[in-house]
Amino acid sequence: MIKYWKYILIAIILLLGVLFPFYAGAYQQSIARTVLIYLVLAISWDMLLRSGQLSFGMAGLFGIGSYASVLLLLRLGASPMLSILGAGLVAFVVAALLGILVLRLRAMYFAITTLAIGEIFRIIIRNWSSFTGGPEGAILPNIIFDGDPVLSYWLVLGLALLAIVLSVIFQKTRIYFALTAIRNNEVVAKSSGINIFKYLVIVFAITSALQGMAGGVFAQTYGFVTPESSFSADYILLPIAMALLGGIYGTLGPIIGTVLLGVLAEYLKLYIPYGHLIVYGIIIICIIMFMPQGIVGVVRSKIIRREVG
């Protein structure tokens, strides 16, 4: 019986999500678009974290995706939808190459290198003015769907659903057991015949493609890219804070965390225009110290305790 309720609940939330533009105003819709973009970043970050690899590369891949989609459209005349797919592909290739280089090393090397990707691509884009538009960035002649808010909301929602579905698939299939085994004990995983390196590169490339597509969608719906805004530290800090708050190593945690913090973020921005990100830093520190399992983990352990006791 409980199982049926779960599916009905999911269906209702899905329906509310899809029909959102018909009962919410323009401002709420724009908040929802931002929250959904962060949802993609938070879930894809968590998907990689499940293998024990910590990435700080969201901003870099997001920026690469943004620029890839804008430049594909401006320089090669690709259609907006095609350019978003292209953005995913570019991020996929970049991440696969980088992953092959870095993923033989563990934790801190990988974390630092991913942190560096954003920095490096920003330098290239800033200095290669003739191709990328330099420090001023580039402006699209036309926003996707001619600026129709409902269609662009559904586009973002579609990407978020793709991320959720991929994340669920990752948790239900062989790859989940491989990744969890890697995280828990690499040597044991290796000796039971798991090709650690292959799985890590695949997961890193797929999650990066999601982040690149998120960047592409963002650039297409807002119609511009600049080195500073597209590679902003927001895209590292917020998803991490969101996923940690909700609870890492699962699909539900990042979703809950993103919705809570995403809505909070809009109000914080109004009251603290400079440095509102400090709140996220504090959230990250507090959660790591006092509640590393996040909201989902706390609730789950309460339920288990009640069932046992």
Next chain:
Amino acid sequence: MAERILKRPLYIIVGLLSAAVIVLLLFWKPTVVVYGVQRAGLYAGIALPMALILGIVHIVNLAHGEFMITAAYITYFLCNSFGMSPFAALVPVVIVMFLLGMLIFKFTIKHTLKAPELNQLILTFGLAMVLTQGLNLIATSQPRKISLDFVTSSATVGETTFGTYGFIYDLAAVLILAGLLFFLRKTKFGKAAVAVGQNPRGARIIGIDVNKIYILVFSLAIALTGIMGVLFLTSQSIFPLAGGSYTMKSFCLVAMAGMGSLPGIVFASIGLGIAESFIMSFQGYGGWSNIVFFALIIIVILIKSFKGKR
């Protein structure tokens, strides 16, 4: 065994090659070498304390450059509101940074020492963001600078004229290195710290107070970044985000030198400094100089990866 035999000639070859490159540069573009060495002092001064923390406390401090920038801001406000000279501010800033390091260690990092490495990385990343955004909140993102007339002092050797003030970073780096080596090799406390770095459990068994060592070494390292922060302010303009690239460069240098080798950092810094100033010497390509760091980090990773080390 084979690796050890191979290692030594490799180092000698690399050393000789780089010495040859530097000598050639000295004739072709003398200012490149001078400014490169000055940059190297700045990089080494910031990377040395990071290596100290990594070697003894075993924490990758992703807030390292941010601590340096925080010190620079404290100095800026001391100089501005009390009319102090930055060098007079050195003493209070170092004390404040030591206490700040102590507080941060006691209230945050200490609690994650036994947690998985991922948690420590995320924690120090969170600290970095709190520092950067805290500065952003207090001081806004507007760049700040203090003007000192002796910063522009220059000297002429033969036909080339160059700024001499940058050598203060080299002086600071050499003093920090010498001080740390003396501290770690000659003093009782330093020897205990090395023992903790090598084997915390063993150190605890023979009666060393490991927690005290951790907190003091961490605070000492933060105080040292404070010194570099004060010097940084004297010749460069500061803004809250300026620290991030120094965190990454420091990590790159520490990784290049091999974890825990302090003199290695100095050589790695000289390499990075000269390479950067070489690119900057070409008109209109100055913006590309940061790419050197990218090349270095990739090389480091490739070497580590082929050695099969973690």
